[in-house]
Structures are given as structure tokens and as C-alpha cells.
Amino acid sequence: MSRIVVVHGVRNYEREVEPDVAANKLASQWRTRLTYGYADAGLGHLDVPDVKAAYYAHTLHDPEAQSVDGGLESLTPMEEHAVLAWLRAVGLQDEPSEGQSWGGLPLRQAIDLVARRRGIIARLLGRIAVALLPEVYSYLASPARRRRAREIVAETISSCGAKVVVAHSLGSVVAYETLHAHPDLGVEVLVTLGSPLGLPGAVFEMLEPAPDVSQRGHRPAGVSHWVNIADAGDLVALPRRLGDRFPVDVHHETHMAALDFHTLDTYLGSGLTAAALAPHCTD
Incomplete structure (x- = not known):
């Protein structure tokens, strides 16, 4: 077969x-x-x-890799950068009205903003970010x-x-x-x-x-x-x-x-x- x-x-x-x-x-x-x-x-x-x-x-998940089982607080700076890049693609196309760059926006605030724009529960969006980006980065960075x-x-x-x-x-x-x-x-x-x-x-x-x-x-x-x-x-x-x-x-x-x-x-x-x-x- x-x-x-x-x-x-x-x-x-x-x-x-x-x-x-x-x-x-x-x-x-x-x-x-x-x-x-x-x-x-x-x-x-x-x-x-x-x-x-x-x-x-x-x-x-070898000893070299960071843990991929934590929450948003467990993300490394590079993983946070990857999450923000993903959030831009999901719904952060525009700069904040006050002129602040997305790179300087706290991660939870960015997730809340995208969730409101997309009509999604922010907790769900955060879980997707924690599930996806650390493993993606674990692969691409090593x-x-x-x-x-x-x-x-x-x-x-x-x-x-x-x-x-x-x-x-x-x-x-x-x-x-x-x-x-x-x-x-x-x-x-x-x-x-x-x-x-x-x-x-x-x-x-x-x-x-x-x-x-x-x-x-x-x-x-x-x-x-x-x-x-x-x-x-x-x-x-x-x-x-x-x-x-x-x-x-x-x-x-x-x-x-x-x-x-x-x-x-x-x-x-x-x-x-x-x-x-x-x-x-x-x-």
C-alpha cells in the first residue's frame, strides 16, 4: 500500500x-x-x-533549548520579537496613534490590542503565541x-x-x-x-x-x-x-x-x- x-x-x-x-x-x-x-x-x-x-x-527539547512550556513571562527577548512579528501579521499593521513603535509596546498590551481588533479572547491569542513561537525559534535559531x-x-x-x-x-x-x-x-x-x-x-x-x-x-x-x-x-x-x-x-x-x-x-x-x-x- x-x-x-x-x-x-x-x-x-x-x-x-x-x-x-x-x-x-x-x-x-x-x-x-x-x-x-x-x-x-x-x-x-x-x-x-x-x-x-x-x-x-x-x-x-534538548538541553540546549529554552523551555517551551511556560507563559508569556518565560519568553526570551528574541522570542518576544518573533511574537510581535507574528502579531503584526495577525492584526498590528498600523502604528499606534500616539506614535509608539510596536517594538516598544508591552507584549500583553499588543496581544490585547490584536484580540480586540480580531474579536478574539486575549487569553487564547496568548496561548497560541506561547505554543507556536518558542518552538519555531528553537528550530530556526540553532x-x-x-x-x-x-x-x-x-x-x-x-x-x-x-x-x-x-x-x-x-x-x-x-x-x-x-x-x-x-x-x-x-x-x-x-x-x-x-x-x-x-x-x-x-x-x-x-x-x-x-x-x-x-x-x-x-x-x-x-x-x-x-x-x-x-x-x-x-x-x-x-x-x-x-x-x-x-x-x-x-x-x-x-x-x-x-x-x-x-x-x-x-x-x-x-x-x-x-x-x-x-x-x-x-x-
Whole structure:
């Protein structure tokens, strides 16, 4: 049976669990969710492909890394900078009326302001910031952790011969860089879900390879087709239209969930995801 590799995003770390065990647990969970996606797409008559999890979360929780389990007060100055960059993309496009720069605005005040503008509970916005940015920064700020995570993703794809890669959230960043570094993997389709690849100030400028002079990202040489899917309410998938910054072949945007708008389970349970990968999973 065909196999797909799923590259996870943030908040998937399994404490005191061997990486292989954690990967198998996640793969089973994701394949179950994908069955709902196949049904939603009217593809229930097809076999759902085997899922292999590229589990790299443990590489972001080594002794070198800062804790990613605290609140806003636990963020380092660089992580706070990344959070503010994300908040600008979410809703801080304009300078405060009193002329104060966003860089000098207290983080909680910035979160409260964005929450009011977006009609979101500030506590929820703060939880997203603490869940997302520390792990993103843990990956991007350390060449060693970056290298280990990429090696795991490349080995996972290579070991099972998968031609379909599904990458969620931070996983889309890891997969993007991995596929650039390993064009020999020959992926037929890359499906990015809730991707922050184009997030200015926190992700986009730090990518390897770097964007070109026209501020456009590159398609990995070994990827034949690229589909991006974003929930219309996903506060992490920014900018929403990834094709504005990358050579994406197909972009889908739709409403999937009111609360779980960024979870991998929500994306895998969508017919859009199943329809994107199913044509490449026939034996």
C-alpha cells in the first residue's frame, strides 16, 4: 500500500517516550483522522494510505533549548520579537496613534490590542503565541537542532519511499528546508497545511535557502507539485495565500473549524487534504 509521510508542527513532544514509539503513536492517530478526510471528499471507497510520522519534536527539547512550556513571562527577548512579528501579521499593521513603535509596546498590551481588533479572547491569542513561537525559534535559531530535525525528516521519507509529504505548521518549514537539502527524494506532491512559511519577521527571512531579491521563496527541486491548504480563520497560516511568496501550484482556503482552526487533526479530517494527496497514493 502507498505511504505518506506526515511532518508534524508544534506541541507534539512526548516526554520520556522513545522517538520511534512517539512516531508510531502519532501515525496511528493521523491515519484515523485521514479516514474522515477521505469520507469528506467522497473517497471512502479508496484505501487510506499508510501514514509514517516524521517525529522530530525531541530535537527541539534538548538541553540546549529554552523551555517551551511556560507563559508569556518565560519568553526570551528574541522570542518576544518573533511574537510581535507574528502579531503584526495577525492584526498590528498600523502604528499606534500616539506614535509608539510596536517594538516598544508591552507584549500583553499588543496581544490585547490584536484580540480586540480580531474579536478574539486575549487569553487564547496568548496561548497560541506561547505554543507556536518558542518552538519555531528553537528550530530556526540553532543550526544543530535544525540539522537534526531535517535529517530525521529526510530519513523518514527515504526509508519508506514515500512520494507524498504532508507538512503542518512548523513542519512545513522543516519539510521545505529538508526537501531543498535533499532533492534526490523525488516527492510527487508536497501538501502544506496551516503553513507559516511566509510569515514576515519571524520565519520567511530566516529560511534556508533564503528568499531571492524579489522576496520570493523557491520550490524544492525534487518536488513536482505543491498544494497549500489554509483554514480561513487560521492565525498561524500567514500570509494566507502562500502563493504570493512561493511557487505553489494550488491554494485552497476554506472554513474548517471555529476553535480548532490550526490543529493537524482538523486539516487531516478535511476533504481538501484527502483530495490533494489521494491521486498520488494509488498503487
